[in-house]
Amino acid sequence: MKIVLLSGGSGKRLWPLSNDARSKQFLRVLETGSGERISMLQRVWDQLAAEGLGQDSCIATSKGQVDMIQSQIGSEAEIVIEPEKRDTFPAIALAASYLYSMKDMPLDEVMIVMPVDPFVEQPFFNRLRKLERVVQTSGADLALLGVLPTYPSEKYGYIVPESIEEDNTSEYIQVHSFREKPREEEAADMIRQGALWNCGVFAFRLGFIIDMLIERKLPIHYEEAVRQYGRFLKTSFDYEVVEKTEQIVVMPYEGEWKDLGTWNTLTEEIASPLIGKGTLSPDSQNTHVINELDIPVTAIGVSNLIIAASPDGILVSDKEASPRIKELVNSDDLRPMVEERRWGQYRVLDFLKYEDGQEVLTKRIRIQAGKNLSYQYHHKRKEVWTVIAGSGEMILDGQYRRITTGDVIVIPAQSKHSLKAATDMEIIEVQTGTELVEEDIVRLAMRWEEILQFCFI
Amino acid sequence: MKIVLLSGGSGKRLWPLSNDARSKQFLRVLETGSGERISMLQRVWDQLAAEGLGQDSCIATSKGQVDMIQSQIGSEAEIVIEPEKRDTFPAIALAASYLYSMKDMPLDEVMIVMPVDPFVEQPFFNRLRKLERVVQTSGADLALLGVLPTYPSEKYGYIVPESIEEDNTSEYIQVHSFREKPREEEAADMIRQGALWNCGVFAFRLGFIIDMLIERKLPIHYEEAVRQYGRFLKTSFDYEVVEKTEQIVVMPYEGEWKDLGTWNTLTEEIASPLIGKGTLSPDSQNTHVINELDIPVTAIGVSNLIIAASPDGILVSDKEASPRIKELVNSDDLRPMVEERRWGQYRVLDFLKYEDGQEVLTKRIRIQAGKNLSYQYHHKRKEVWTVIAGSGEMILDGQYRRITTGDVIVIPAQSKHSLKAATDMEIIEVQTGTELVEEDIVRLAMRWEEILQFCFI
Numbered sequence: 001m002k003i004v005l006l007s008g009g010s011g012k013r014l015w016p017l018s019n020d021a022r023s024k025q026f027l028r029v030l031e032t033g034s035g036e037r038i039s040m041l042q043r044v045w046d047q048l049a050a051e052g053l054g055q056d057s058c059i060a061t062s063k064g065q066v067d068m069i070q071s072q073i074g075s076e077a078e079i080v081i082e083p084e085k086r087d088t089f090p091a092i093a094l095a096a097s098y099l100y101s102m103k104d105m106p107l108d109e110v111m112i113v114m115p116v117d118p119f120v121e122q123p124f125f126n127r128l129r130k131l132e133r134v135v136q137t138s139g140a141d142l143a144l145l146g147v148l149p150t151y152p153s154e155k156y157g158y159i160v161p162e163s164i165e166e167d168n169t170s171e172y173i174q175v176h177s178f179r180e181k182p183r184e185e186e187a188a189d190m191i192r193q194g195a196l197w198n199c200g201v202f203a204f205r206l207g208f209i210i211d212m213l214i215e216r217k218l219p220i221h222y223e224e225a226v227r228q229y230g231r232f233l234k235t236s237f238d239y240e241v242v243e244k245t246e247q248i249v250v251m252p253y254e255g256e257w258k259d260l261g262t263w264n265t266l267t268e269e270i271a272s273p274l275i276g277k278g279t280l281s282p283d284s285q286n287t288h289v290i291n292e293l294d295i296p297v298t299a300i301g302v303s304n305l306i307i308a309a310s311p312d313g314i315l316v317s318d319k320e321a322s323p324r325i326k327e328l329v330n331s332d333d334l335r336p337m338v339e340e341r342r343w344g345q346y347r348v349l350d351f352l353k354y355e356d357g358q359e360v361l362t363k364r365i366r367i368q369a370g371k372n373l374s375y376q377y378h379h380k381r382k383e384v385w386t387v388i389a390g391s392g393e394m395i396l397d398g399q400y401r402r403i404t405t406g407d408v409i410v411i412p413a414q415s416k417h418s419l420k421a422a423t424d425m426e427i428i429e430v431q432t433g434t435e436l437v438e439e440d441i442v443r444l445a446m447r448w449e450e451i452l453q454f455c456f457i
Numbered sequence: 458m459k460i461v462l463l464s465g466g467s468g469k470r471l472w473p474l475s476n477d478a479r480s481k482q483f484l485r486v487l488e489t490g491s492g493e494r495i496s497m498l499q500r501v502w503d504q505l506a507a508e509g510l511g512q513d514s515c516i517a518t519s520k521g522q523v524d525m526i527q528s529q530i531g532s533e534a535e536i537v538i539e540p541e542k543r544d545t546f547p548a549i550a551l552a553a554s555y556l557y558s559m560k561d562m563p564l565d566e567v568m569i570v571m572p573v574d575p576f577v578e579q580p581f582f583n584r585l586r587k588l589e590r591v592v593q594t595s596g597a598d599l600a601l602l603g604v605l606p607t608y609p610s611e612k613y614g615y616i617v618p619e620s621i622e623e624d625n626t627s628e629y630i631q632v633h634s635f636r637e638k639p640r641e642e643e644a645a646d647m648i649r650q651g652a653l654w655n656c657g658v659f660a661f662r663l664g665f666i667i668d669m670l671i672e673r674k675l676p677i678h679y680e681e682a683v684r685q686y687g688r689f690l691k692t693s694f695d696y697e698v699v700e701k702t703e704q705i706v707v708m709p710y711e712g713e714w715k716d717l718g719t720w721n722t723l724t725e726e727i728a729s730p731l732i733g734k735g736t737l738s739p740d741s742q743n744t745h746v747i748n749e750l751d752i753p754v755t756a757i758g759v760s761n762l763i764i765a766a767s768p769d770g771i772l773v774s775d776k777e778a779s780p781r782i783k784e785l786v787n788s789d790d791l792r793p794m795v796e797e798r799r800w801g802q803y804r805v806l807d808f809l810k811y812e813d814g815q816e817v818l819t820k821r822i823r824i825q826a827g828k829n830l831s832y833q834y835h836h837k838r839k840e841v842w843t844v845i846a847g848s849g850e851m852i853l854d855g856q857y858r859r860i861t862t863g864d865v866i867v868i869p870a871q872s873k874h875s876l877k878a879a880t881d882m883e884i885i886e887v888q889t890g891t892e893l894v895e896e897d898i899v900r901l902a903m904r905w906e907e908i909l910q911f912c913f914i
Contacts, residue, residue: 015755278771279785281778294808295750297771298472298786301778302762309771314735314754314764316773321738321758328736329755349806350821351751352845352883358862360845362819362885364807384843384865386887388809388817405815406889408841408867428807428819428887430843432863 001132002105003053004080004095005044006088006200007061007069007116013262013322015329016313017290022339024261025117026068029290031271040117040260045073051125059116060095071340083229089240090232093218096209097225107207110135113237114201119258119269127253131203134172138249142242143172143203146196146250147257152187156259157198157238159250160190175248178238196250199257202237212241263288263306263315263322276309286319292338311338311348343371343421349428351436361431367392372420375444375451381433383411390425394418400455420448458589459562460510461537461552462501463545463657464518464526464573470719470779472786473770474747479796481718482574483525486747488728497574497717502530508582516573517552528797540686546697547689550675553666554682564664567592570694571658576715576726584710588660591629595706599699600629600660603653603707604714609644613716614655614695616707617647632705635695653707656714659694669698720745720763720772720779733766743776749795768795768805800828800878806885808893818888824849829877832901832908838890840868847882851875857912877905 007025014024025041032038038046048057058078059069062085069079080098082091092113099105110132118124127145134143146159157180161173178198179190187195210220218232219225225232233240242248260266267288274280276291278298285303292310299307306322308315315325338347350362367373367390375395391404396417403409403419411417413433419425433440444451464482471481482498489495495503505514515535516526519542526536537555539548549570556562567589575581584602591600603616619631635655636647644652667677675689676682682689690697699705717723724745731737733748735755742760749767756764763779765772772782795804807819824830824847832852848861853874860866860876868874870890876882890897901908 281781281785283778291771293752293771295766295768295770297773298782299773300781300785301775302773305759305773307771307773309752311752313752314748314750314766314771316754316756316759316762316764318758321740324738324757325755328738328757349819350885352821354846358846360883360885362806362821364809364819382863384841386841386889388887388889389811389815406839408865410865426809426817428817428885430845430885432843432845 001056001110001112001129002099002103002206003048003057003112003114003128004092004099005057005059005114005116006091007041007059007065008085008088008091012326012329014266014308015325016310016315017292017308019312022068023065024266026065026072026340029266029270029275030119037275039072040119041069042072044116044118045077047120047122047125050122051129053125053128058095058098060091061116067342068340070342071345075342083226086229086232086234088237089235090229092237092241093209093213093232094222094225094229096206097213097220098222099206100210101221101223105206107205107210109206110203111206111209112201112203115199117260118199119256119260121255123255124253124257127251128201128203130171131201131251134249134251135203135205138172140172140174140247140249141204141208141245142248144175144242144248144250145199145201145203145253147199148252148254149187149191149195149197152184152191153197154181154184154187156181158182158187158190158195159198160193160195161250163193172249172251175250178243196252197257199253202242209241263308263317263325264319267306267319288319343373344368346429357434359431359433359436361436363429363431365427365429367419367421367425367427369421369424372448373418374441375416375418375446376441377414377416377444378433378440379413379442380435380440381431382413384430384432385409385411386428388426388428390421390423392419392421392423392425394420395451395455398455400452416444418448418451458513458567458569458586459556459560459663460505460514460569460571460585461549461556462514462516462571462573463548464498464516464522465542465545465548469783469786471723471765472782473767473772474749474765476769479525480522481723483522483529483797486723486727486732487576494732496529497576498526499529501573501575502534504577504579504582507579508586510582510585515552517548518573524796524798527799528802532799540683543686543689543691545694546692547686549694549698550666550670550689551679551682551686553663554670554677555679556663557667558678558680562663564662564667566663567660568663568666569658569660572656574717575656576713576717578712580712581710581714584708585658585660587628588658588708591706591708592660592662595629597629597631597704597706598661598665598702599705601632601699601705601707602656602658602660602710604656605709605711606644606648606652606654609641609648610654611638611641611644613638615639615644615647615652616655617650617652618707620650629706629708632707635700653709654714656710656716659699666698720765720774720782721776724763724776745776800830801825803886814891816888816890816893818893820886820888822884822886824876824878824882824884826878826881829905830875831898832873832875832903833898834873834901835870835890835897835899837870837892837897838888839870841887841889842866842868843885845883845885847878847880849876849878849880849882851877852908852912855912857909873901875905875908 009023018024026039028037028039060080062082080095160177162176213220274289277296278291281300287305289307291297344366346363346365352360387407394403397415466480475481483496485494485496517537519539537552615636617634619633670677731746734753735748738757744762746764748754761776801823803820803822809817844864851860854872
């Protein structure tokens, strides 16, 4: 069995803490028993490990999330990288081609696909093992996990079963149909008839999807699939596969399941009313403050609020009204202000744009001991680094030098440079130029040791 | 007649926009007819000018506020600088000694003292002229302006008049006594008996206070008073003078008068619900957003809130509850994040303190064309300047050089340096050292032209 966690989404509804680079699954707002703050991804990853499924799991995601995932769960995690964002059908097909052609997974083995961030209790993962058996024994093409509804939600999708015979003792039921976001009365009706919430967990034999790809003349070898990724329809697995499959069964899951996709559902699971720097007056009621800024937040005499602050923005919203963020915030054109990277992280301190087109971006960069930046240069910007902590080695246009706290390095446009931290380093970087975008990085595919060979030391 | 505006206060109750360096009178939140945003100081200063009293007015304040005052109302404004913050009695005594010994003001002339930031309509200033006449004709030692109360406030001080005869047609009334912050019923009683609010406007002949100083063996010559300022009791003019004076009259003022000292009173006078970057959802009610950050604020579905954001902090408060800021915020140990200076302004972008005691402070500094920084050096910090806009001249350890956008200048500790902007300049400054405080500036008292004479050009 192989579990594929789908990690996508831009998570606008959790603005300003989530953005295009940091989707909701990466927010470190959940607490472990020991008070450590972890993300939804980290929670699920730990739960998989606790069930002994760690080695059987991999993550399907886009390029932009790889650094973040490795920073949160380690670089050992197996990741299938989509060349571009399409939808769940292409993502799952790509993962299947990877398991088939790169991991030699037999066509009879079971592949389970699920979201990377459900908020569930541990027994959920034990159900995944049972779901494998259901695929093997039921003869169905698809086996789903269906959550026992606790109220007639208008927000979820429902799995409607065939009518159940009284003496049914089977672990699974035949699926009759699907229904997305019904009105409350209809949802209540369906629940009385045994309908379950669709939590996006699909299990099938690997051959089921590989056959489907062959039938559609789509590549089944990973490298080919990556190259031809643009040929895969931008469509969901639900629409392209689930709705067109006849033999589907569902296994009920009675435990807790939540989609922590909005501030009001998420804050229900956050124990501390105040995360980050600030003060919440004792008479404030049902209010959560999550502050990622160095600037303190003080809330006085307020009720039912979510106050969330990050370098991207400051949200003050009535909890019930918070899902409306989507309409009010256009985060597309916002520069992500904090990013985690393979080698550490950076935070934007300041951004200026002058009338003559000149831009100035000031960042604080943290590089972990032993890590190095890629060997790179920029067409349109100059950089000034002031090393404010730690020491390391640097290469600038083929010249090697050791650098340490207090050093100032000027990196003209076109100059090739790299840096390797000996101890944890911090740098204040001032970029000046005409187009200060992440994309203006030409990365030279060389490892640190290779670069050194070309250097004057 | 000379009007002395007392500019003091730390204005904690308007945190986070006001701080020790920027008291409430300096907040640019009031709007003129043309939509320009001005501060309380600027409003009062404009009103004095409109009444033709500009030349007759000066400001008594402490050293720390001089740059801000000059930046807001120009460097021509006459300022009496207290060597240290004491209280209103020493401040008024110092101003009197200044008028007496430096401006040769006759002892018979009238001096009017008032706060720098009352929110009043124009007729208020016409009353000041009348108050001068009252001092000259009534024979009283002190003449006050008393505001006709509009409700029995528990927060103000009351001036209780002698019982008024029915046929009284005089412009002023004898004062019987004073009462600070009475309970509501008592206030209502007093208002029925003709009591007025004390708005802190005191008028007297200069000789009245000079005589008092002589009697107490306190200096009456300005330079002496500055030197011996520590000898003046830290006490208020109300306590030290007003309460001990027998012949006091009060002139009623019927117009609008407000003390915009808290967020709930201040926001009543702010027309725009949103100042600065952000979005306020249309269904939000009675809510004001004042955002001085570059980070946008989004408020959704909220009511009766003041949301104020500055580099010092982010306040989210129920308007009624906002006066409690004073209890909840300890701003004493906070570094002011934005400051206006004689030569421009700076904003703190980042501050770090490492465990080994090393500190890093990153600022963006704006210097106006034609202005120069003082010739200075630092004992405990190194500075790195990256010029990001404009050009100018610089002197570093006796070396003169022209500098322009893109230049990087390293200023070691102990190095004397100054800069004069030819065009508006912006600089990113990274300070590193062990004690990054404003106080670690040794300013050499030399004008730009003088420094140049000692330079290698």
